[in-house]
Amino acid sequence: xxxxxxxxxxxxxxxxxxxxxxxxxxxxxxxxxxxxxxxxxxxxxxxxxxxxxxxxxxxxxxxxxxxxxxxxxxxxxxxxxxxxxxxxxxxxxxxxxxxxxxxxxxxxxxxxxxxxxxxxxxxxxxxxxxxxxxxxxxxxxxxxxxxxxxxxxxxxxxxxxxxxxxxxxxxxxxxxxxxxxxxxxxxxxxxxxxxxxxxxxxxxxxxxxxxxxxxxxxxxxxxxxxxxxxxxxxxxxxxxxxxxxxxxxxxxxxxxxxxxxxxxxxxxxxxxx
Amino acid sequence: xxxxxxxxxxxxxxxxxxxxxxxxxxxxxxxxxxxxxxxxxxxxxxxxxxxxxxxxxxxxxxxxxxxxxxxxxxxxxxxxxxxxxxxxxxxxxxxxxxxxxxxxxxxxxxxxxxxxxxxxxxxxxxxxxxxxxxxxxxxxxxxxxxxxxxxxxxxxxxxxxxxxxxxxxxxxxxxxxxxxxxxxxxxxxxxxxxxxxxxxxxxxxxxxxxxxxxxxxxxxxxxxxxxxxxxxxxxxxxxxxxxxxxxxxxxxxxxxxxxxxxxxxxxxxxxxx
Numbered sequence: 001x002x003x004x005x006x007x008x009x010x011x012x013x014x015x016x017x018x019x020x021x022x023x024x025x026x027x028x029x030x031x032x033x034x035x036x037x038x039x040x041x042x043x044x045x046x047x048x049x050x051x052x053x054x055x056x057x058x059x060x061x062x063x064x065x066x067x068x069x070x071x072x073x074x075x076x077x078x079x080x081x082x083x084x085x086x087x088x089x090x091x092x093x094x095x096x097x098x099x100x101x102x103x104x105x106x107x108x109x110x111x112x113x114x115x116x117x118x119x120x121x122x123x124x125x126x127x128x129x130x131x132x133x134x135x136x137x138x139x140x141x142x143x144x145x146x147x148x149x150x151x152x153x154x155x156x157x158x159x160x161x162x163x164x165x166x167x168x169x170x171x172x173x174x175x176x177x178x179x180x181x182x183x184x185x186x187x188x189x190x191x192x193x194x195x196x197x198x199x200x201x202x203x204x205x206x207x208x209x210x211x212x213x214x215x216x217x218x219x220x221x222x223x224x225x226x227x228x229x230x231x232x233x234x235x236x237x238x239x240x241x242x243x244x245x246x247x248x249x250x251x252x253x254x255x256x257x258x259x260x261x262x263x264x265x266x267x268x269x270x271x272x273x
Numbered sequence: 274x275x276x277x278x279x280x281x282x283x284x285x286x287x288x289x290x291x292x293x294x295x296x297x298x299x300x301x302x303x304x305x306x307x308x309x310x311x312x313x314x315x316x317x318x319x320x321x322x323x324x325x326x327x328x329x330x331x332x333x334x335x336x337x338x339x340x341x342x343x344x345x346x347x348x349x350x351x352x353x354x355x356x357x358x359x360x361x362x363x364x365x366x367x368x369x370x371x372x373x374x375x376x377x378x379x380x381x382x383x384x385x386x387x388x389x390x391x392x393x394x395x396x397x398x399x400x401x402x403x404x405x406x407x408x409x410x411x412x413x414x415x416x417x418x419x420x421x422x423x424x425x426x427x428x429x430x431x432x433x434x435x436x437x438x439x440x441x442x443x444x445x446x447x448x449x450x451x452x453x454x455x456x457x458x459x460x461x462x463x464x465x466x467x468x469x470x471x472x473x474x475x476x477x478x479x480x481x482x483x484x485x486x487x488x489x490x491x492x493x494x495x496x497x498x499x500x501x502x503x504x505x506x507x508x509x510x511x512x513x514x515x516x517x518x519x520x521x522x523x524x525x526x527x528x529x530x531x532x533x534x535x536x537x538x539x540x541x542x543x544x545x546x
Binding site for chain 2: 006017022023025026027029032100105109110119121124125126129133136137139140141142147148150151152166167168169171244
């Protein structure tokens with residue numbers, strides 16, 4: 001059987017999702033592109049374990065923009081991608097989670113289009129889903145949650161401090177996932193109560209989902225401000241479906257992650273062409 | 274450096290996301306579990322290209338439930354998982370996309386818990402995100418879309434024909450992704466207009482995202498009923514962010530999927546332990 005091997009193409013920019021941090025949760029395509037790219041430009045939250053998969057002969061550079069301490073501007077990121085591609089290099093623009101969620105992918109793609117640079121998007125596992133896997137609870141449940149709503153507290157506050165998280169009423173049959181909830185859980189609680197959620201609505205905060213540093217906390221909306229601060233990235237899952245969240249450490253994870261020594265496994269992907 | 278190899282453990286059930294269909298978009302963990310599981314129980318929509326990665330010495334069985342033609346009941350799926358695990362086999366329960374979205378994962382996990390079976394969830398790329406990658410457009414955009422809402426038309430109609438897709442007003446700064454939109458686009462249009470969306474709201478329908486069969490159609494909400502029927506799975510993306518959807522076939526995809534002959538590539542994942 002013939003096989004397809006994905007390699008990063010010269011002169012092309014790949015916007016790649018790095019997933020939650022565990023390299024086992026990268027897509028096969030992401031692993032192959034990382035391993036062959038000439039240049040990797042990554043966000044702050046991309047884990048070291050993922051970056052270890054980058055081409056050892058390539059350039060790996062952080063272009064993260066920490067809150068209020070912008071080390072690299074968005075324009076500089078555009079210029080780095082475009083200049084590298086124009087010089088005939090292959091570029092992986094590596095974003096935590098999925099590249100199409102709560103980042104500036106559209107601005108980056110617009111800049112690439114305007115410069116005539118070829119690009120491709122490779123999806124990744126986004127935080128709401130890695131968190132749901134971590135607490136072994138479906139975001140939807142046909143009995144209590146027929147809708148899934150992804151929000152970010154960070155962007156709203158960046159744009160306008162007075163902007164509430166949600167205008168009007170949130171559906172009661174939804175699971176709400178809040179990305180980058182920040183540390184002001186009292187403000188979040190106020191917005192969510194104002195949007196009509198009951199004080200006894202179950203809440204789960206998952207920090208560093210899918211990594212060895214993963215932590216989980218469970219509470220109710222009425223007690224949200226009492227949650228402890230946790231290491232970024234944090235995602236907050238809110239809704240009746242979260243009543244069945246499993247908060248005990250998942251024993252299966254440690255079992256399957258155990259070391260098996262210096263073994264290298266081949267992954268063969270049959271092509272569908 | 275030591276390396277970790279994930280293998281399916283005996284007596285354990287893995288709820289695994291199969292992603293959109295392209296095997297390159299499976300997670301590394303999913304590939305390894307598929308390759309080593311004794312039993313694979315999969316939904317209808319899981320692609321043949323993904324199933325080709327299953328352990329050739331294992332049992333691969335479809336447990337799909339087509340609309341109104343239930344071949345395998347939910348109770349039978351539970352029994353197959355539990356019986357196999359109790360017999361000491363490793364089981365992959367393979368679900369299209371991500372296992373925690375619009376499926377019956379909670380019911381399956383409840384059954385496993387009740388029987389004392391170890392299980393683990395492995396996330397996958399869900400349709401909204403593979404579709405966003407296909408049309409090279411971010412689901413969020415800080416200028417026009419600060420919210421992402423995942424809905425399903427299928428489940429709502431299953432439960433109650435009179436149930437609208439959304440009660441009250443949908444936020445105007447959201448991207449709405451409708452899973453399993455079905456064929457009654459006129460009913461969807463009616464619900465979305467009633468929820469306050471403007472007739473000129475951009476809509477994109479992506480069928481078989483991330484596979485060689487992928488098709489994309491672009492329209493406006495006012496013209497939604499004129500969309501052609503497309504092969505399942507279809508996801509409908511609606512919102513102002515979709516104005517910048519790229520509808521031309523992505524030339525990069527065909528380039529990176531090209532055959533490179535009978536080459537087998539090693540993927541080495543350094544462990545983070």
